[in-house]
Amino acid sequence: MFYYKLTTILLIVLLVLCRNCRSFRSDYNNGSVRVNKCCEPNEILVDLRCANANESNQEVWSPIFTGFDGKANAQVPGFWFAVGIPQCSQKQMWPIYYYPTSRDRLALLPDGRLRHYIQNSDDDDNAAFDSDVEKSEETMLYDYAQGQYCMDRAVATKGITYPSEFAMVCSPEKESNWKDTDFLLRKVVNPVCHGISITILLVVGICYFVVPSLRDLVGNIITTITCCLIVGQVANLMRIFTEFRNHFNFLILDILAEVSVMATFFWLSSLGYFIWKTFRQRNVFLRVTDGKKYCWYSFYAWGSTLCMASLGTFAHLFLDINIPKKNSLVDEHETIGVLCLLVFFVTNCIVIGLSIYFYVSTQNYLSNRLNASYGRIHHKLKSNFIMFALLLILLTVSYVLTLISWIEYEGMFYINLAISAIQAPLVLYICVLRQKHVTYLLQKACCSKQPLSGADWGDEMTYINTAH
Incomplete structure (x- = not known):
């Protein structure tokens, strides 16, 4: 069996060499061009x-x-x-x-x-x-x-x-001009901003994943949102270096970037729904981990993302093209088509509208209960509601500015650069630095010699047990 394979490989190599030798003789020995x-x-x-x-x-x-x-x-x-x-x-x-x-x-x-x-x-x-x-x-x-x-x-x-x-x-290899400001912004500053953003988002995800008391339903949703944002940043980072990709990579990277944005908004609507529903329950008790609920929310978010991504890809491959491109030299599948973008845009608008409804409804509920007394769990839930509102504003504004940056004008690129530079630090501030119970648990995890054992009691009970 081994000799049979070896003989086959040698015959293939011999045929290739004979073909090259024939081309060599035709090209050089006869002097033809x-x-x-x-x-x-x-x-x-x-x-x-x-x-x-x-x-x-x-x-x-x-x-x-x-x-x-x-x-x-x-x-x-x-x-x-x-x-x-x-x-x-x-x-x-x-x-x-x-x-x-x-x-x-x-x-x-x-x-x-x-x-x-x-x-x-x-x-x-x-x-x-x-x-x-x-x-x-x-x-x-x-x-x-x-x-x-x-x-x-x-x-x-x-x-x-x-x-x-x-x-x-x-396409010829473009010479790098390190004295050109536009080149430095596109090929140096922009990748650096994406790299810093990826690092910051990883820090946010690790904070909510490592500390046991933060691995409740809200913490798991925040971790998933940061993962979606990281995927989008990686896709945008790879799209910067156009000389290292072919036509197929155009489609994959564009779809990956758009799907990550869509998944982010689906998970954000899940967080809004959880807060909206929990405030209306009479008995509120937050567990540290709630795997069953997270599975249901995952089924909604990932299932909806997969369905809409499949619909958008189908629209691009089969509905955006009216004339078959057989034997065509120019590949028209370089980027996703207008119909695919329209599917993603309409989906994001609907999900953003749903999240706005959860915010307005919850805000009205809290406004009607100004004089009501809340326990520590309700205060934490209200803090999560403020975090949800700030994330909704940040991600919606970023998405709108990204749409504006698609205008074919040179100055619109700097809008996209600003988004990649400030979005991740704002996410860090909203999800970690602004949350007092999160910074407290991080300080206790980093400074305390004893490991945290809050997985059974939650961060409220941990806080009460160790408060002065």
Whole structure:
């Protein structure tokens, strides 16, 4: 069995080597130039899909080489086509159109590389092909190696209907400019803010998870909310470095970020419902852990999140696209579509409205009982209600500002940066620093030599037992 597998592997390696050797002889021994073509030799691109040239009444594409000095119609010994789209791995693929009035110009060099010129709008149309073009500061150029591009003739049935030269290229590696303020904010400050936010949210989750007296239903919900926020921060952090992701990662990261926000609001509504319901009960007794209730709330929150996430993904994959994209060179599943975003947006609005109802109803109930006397448990529940109200305001404002930051304007990015910088510290203040019983238990856990044994009595009884 071992020799059979070894023989199979050797045959596969031999076939690959023979194929490479044949390409090597065809490319170098005969002196021909390799040209990367997107479609078959008798096909062209019609609406970004390969189609027979005779059916579209167009001529097949034939490469025209440009010399290194910028002169057109350079002579080469011969050429051969390598058919297929470029293998960009984790890089993005970008389409480039070259027609008479475009600012983009494509030049196929005699060695098979593709040179892309980007002209200033004030430049002359033929300035990109001058011999001293590389010395021009107003014209940018980039050379794509073989295998990093494909060229063909492109025809569109809508918009610009006359034929144009088309190239699908792998995105070039952008040079880091450490003196550019915008680069520093996007690639340095923004990731640092996300990293600090993740650390702060981890601290909040650990505080409510480690101290036994805080592992009641409210504490478990707060821990779950911080986990959802952490997932959203991680997804946004990964979306910053666009050069390390492909088209499939666009969809996964965007859906993960939106689903984490939706799950956060579902769990926040669970906290509001628990407080709203508990205030209306005659006998209120808070247990340290209430696993059964947490399971019911988990079934509501995670089940609703899963259903709406599945509905949004289904809407993106099957309802957002009217025309099948078979043989299309441009992947239109880079980001989630408008219909998917609309599903998530409507869901979040409904859940936020439900949380606002719980807040208003509970506030009216407390306003009608201003003169009523409360025990320590009721005071803690009222403190949890204030924490719920502050979290609702913070997360709702953050979500609205995030929606505003989607506007295609350069200044909107700084809104998103501000959200990632201040949201987690405010969560720390609301859930830990502002809660006196939480800071007391943390001080007792950190400063006391004896471990806390409040799992059986709750933090109220622990406080009474150790109070001066």
